[in-house]
Amino acid sequence: MNWTxxxxxxLRALWRNKTRAMLTTLGVVIGVGSVIAMLGIGxxxxxxxxxxxxxxxxxxxxxxxxxxxxxxVRTGAGGITTxxxxxxxxxxxxxxxxxxxxxxxxxxxxxxxGTNWGTAIQGVTPDYTIVRSWPLAExxxxxxxxVLGASHVCVLGQTVARExxxxxxxxxxxxxxxxxxxxxxGVLTEKGATAxxxxxxxxxxxxxxxxxxxxxxxxxxxxxxxxxxDREASFRLIKEIKRLLRQRHRLREGQPDDFRMxxxxxxxxxxxxxxxxxxxxxxxxxxxxxxxxxxxIMNIMLVSVTExxxxxxxxxxxxxxxxxxxxxxxxxxxxxxxxxGVLGIFLGLGGALAVARFSALPVTVTPVSVLVAFLFxxxxxxxxxxxxxxxxxxxxxxxxxxxx
Amino acid sequence: xxxxxLLQIRDLQKAYVLDGVTIQALxxxxxxxxxxxxxxxMGPSGSGKSTLMYILGCLDVxxxxxxxxxxxxxxxxxxxxxxxxxxxxxxxxxxNFNLLxxxxxxxxxxxxxxxxxxxxxxxxxxxxxxxxxxxxxxxLYHLPNQLSGGQAQRVAIARALVTxxxxxxxxEPTGNVDTATSAEIMTLLDELNRQEGLTIVLxxxxxxxxxxxxxxxxxxxGRLEMQA
Numbered sequence: 001m002n003w004t005x006x007x008x009x010x011l012r013a014l015w016r017n018k019t020r021a022m023l024t025t026l027g028v029v030i031g032v033g034s035v036i037a038m039l040g041i042g043x044x045x046x047x048x049x050x051x052x053x054x055x056x057x058x059x060x061x062x063x064x065x066x067x068x069x070x071x072x073v074r075t076g077a078g079g080i081t082t083x084x085x086x087x088x089x090x091x092x093x094x095x096x097x098x099x100x101x102x103x104x105x106x107x108x109x110x111x112x113x114g115t116n117w118g119t120a121i122q123g124v125t126p127d128y129t130i131v132r133s134w135p136l137a138e139x140x141x142x143x144x145x146x147v148l149g150a151s152h153v154c155v156l157g158q159t160v161a162r163e164x165x166x167x168x169x170x171x172x173x174x175x176x177x178x179x180x181x182x183x184x185x186g187v188l189t190e191k192g193a194t195a196x197x198x199x200x201x202x203x204x205x206x207x208x209x210x211x212x213x214x215x216x217x218x219x220x221x222x223x224x225x226x227x228x229x230d231r232e233a234s235f236r237l238i239k240e241i242k243r244l245l246r247q248r249h250r251l252r253e254g255q256p257d258d259f260r261m262x263x264x265x266x267x268x269x270x271x272x273x274x275x276x277x278x279x280x281x282x283x284x285x286x287x288x289x290x291x292x293x294x295x296x297i298m299n300i301m302l303v304s305v306t307e308x309x310x311x312x313x314x315x316x317x318x319x320x321x322x323x324x325x326x327x328x329x330x331x332x333x334x335x336x337x338x339x340x341g342v343l344g345i346f347l348g349l350g351g352a353l354a355v356a357r358f359s360a361l362p363v364t365v366t367p368v369s370v371l372v373a374f375l376f377x378x379x380x381x382x383x384x385x386x387x388x389x390x391x392x393x394x395x396x397x398x399x400x401x402x403x404x
Numbered sequence: 405x406x407x408x409x410l411l412q413i414r415d416l417q418k419a420y421v422l423d424g425v426t427i428q429a430l431x432x433x434x435x436x437x438x439x440x441x442x443x444x445x446m447g448p449s450g451s452g453k454s455t456l457m458y459i460l461g462c463l464d465v466x467x468x469x470x471x472x473x474x475x476x477x478x479x480x481x482x483x484x485x486x487x488x489x490x491x492x493x494x495x496x497x498x499x500n501f502n503l504l505x506x507x508x509x510x511x512x513x514x515x516x517x518x519x520x521x522x523x524x525x526x527x528x529x530x531x532x533x534x535x536x537x538x539x540x541x542x543x544l545y546h547l548p549n550q551l552s553g554g555q556a557q558r559v560a561i562a563r564a565l566v567t568x569x570x571x572x573x574x575x576e577p578t579g580n581v582d583t584a585t586s587a588e589i590m591t592l593l594d595e596l597n598r599q600e601g602l603t604i605v606l607x608x609x610x611x612x613x614x615x616x617x618x619x620x621x622x623x624x625x626g627r628l629e630m631q632a
Binding site: 002005009012016310311314315316317318319320321322323324397398401 | 504
């Protein structure tokens with residue numbers, strides 16, 4: 001008996017029970033479809049997180065002024081005024097520190113002629129663009145001279161530039177921040193949203209001294225970001241900076257830190273790890289439905305073997321050998337599962353496209369996930385088809401013939 | 405004359421267990437069937453007819469004794485060898501036709517050729533020719549439930565003959581049809597035996613049917629007796 005003949009027998013047998021065959025296949029269709037769609041959503045999220053982490057600079061550390069408890073009242077982060085630009089300069093002296101960017105932040109309603117826009121004002125130094133790996137789109141960034149002179153200049157994020165100036169170039173124009181006229185000297189490129197969804201482009205950057213003295217009226221800073229030479233150095237620098245700052249802030253043993261440190265490398269690893277876990281989780285939930293689909297195949301094949309016992313007896317009387325019966329039933333199961341696999345691929349792609357279209361989630365269906373889902377479906381067919389097929393082939397001819 | 409019998413049975417025994425009771429279905433059976441013979445095996449129900457028929461048809465194996473078909477010792481064969489032997493040497497005609505359900509007459513007749521490994525075109529040709537010989541040229545694509553009892557049994561005979569077997573085993577072939585159809589089927593078997601030299605072993609409990617055979621044997625309590 002050759003393959004095409006066995007396949008024809010299998011197809012004909014399935015055709016005689018069209019509705020049943022289709023319903024059985026449906027289980028696999030949904031299983032394969034959801035595996036593909038879920039893996040697509042998972043790896044889409046993974047890629048998005050990777051892109052965001054890359055945009056933040058993964059070897060960077062963030063130091064923020066910490067909270068303090070005074071008479072039982074705990075101020076939030078930033079409530080302490082001990083972090084200064086001198087701290088930043090001291091940190092810059094440490095080995096393996098590539099760049100340091102002290103900053104502070106305020107919010108203000110910004111005006112340009114008839115329009116206005118509420119946004120964040122960041123006081124920064126020239127190294128800010130290096131630490132954030134954030135290039136300029138046009139013009140120039142804040143220079144050392146601007147910082148020394150507390151100049152009335154600013155650089156716009158893309159969102160602010162668009163909201164205040166539309167399509168015209170803001171270079172050389174003057175905007176008003178809290179009653180202070182400020183000349184626009186540059187515009188940054190688009191950076192996108194952070195991992196937690198805030199728009200990084202919705203900000204104005206001014207010399208740190210300008211924001212300290214002329215906008216907020218303070219002498220301390222709120223934040224120091226720094227770029228380490230590599231990931232390992234960033235982990236080592238955490239300890240060194242901690243020691244350095246405690247010493248500079250004259251903290252005694254037992255006193256809590258008056259600053260907080262975040263390691264973006266650590267954050268990156270955590271996020272990447274959780275994205276991977278997320279993908280696995282989605283994938284395994286979907287695999288369960290594929291497994292259920294496989295059990296559906298086995299169930300129907302077992303019913304079919306019992307129902308067709310007499311037919312199997314007739315075939316044996318006519319000269320069918322064990323392997324002829326085995327292959328017929330195994331092929332029936334395989335046809336069901338692979339047909340389900342093919343349809344499931346389309347369902348999965350369609351589902352992934354629909355999710356990508358109707359939600360903000362990015363979806364990436366990789367050829368590998370399609371191939372894996374399809375092969376898994378085939379495996380399910382063999383695995384769950386083998387038992388019923390063996391059962392059919394091992395029937396004794398006279399018992400099968402007598403069965404009514 | 406050809407000295408070798410087509411079928412040679414010596415001292416055959418078969419018992420089976422039913423509800424914990426061992427029943428000796430066949431005892432000390434000796435039987436020779438020469439090529440071209442038409443033998444009827446008669447007996448009341450429970451006499452062991454069906455058991456003998458299954459063993460003759462290589463669907464079951466004896467507990468003891470010797471059975472040679474066309475010079476081949478079937479007691480030494482495994483399941484697949486028996487399947488091949490059934491396919492090549494034996495054509496079955498059953499009381500309840502045993503056609504494959506929801507399968508056309510043509511495909512039913514093709515089935516043994518599939519297991520013989522014959523290609524599709526030749527299969528079709530042979531199956532069609534055999535059905536036409538049975539006068540069923542108009543019924544090729546009918547399903548079993550669209551055929552009368554006589555037509556169904558003729559499809560079954562066509563299916564038994566399409567492989568050109570050396571032995572036709574008919575188990576109560578007229579058990580499920582009316583008297584007129586019964587006569588028609590027996591005439592067909594007579595013709596096949598006389599004109600084509602087909603060896604037939606017929607199992608029946610009806611005297612009328614058994615009369616068509618040229619030799620009649622009687623099975624009683626598992627023992628085979630000659631009958632005048």
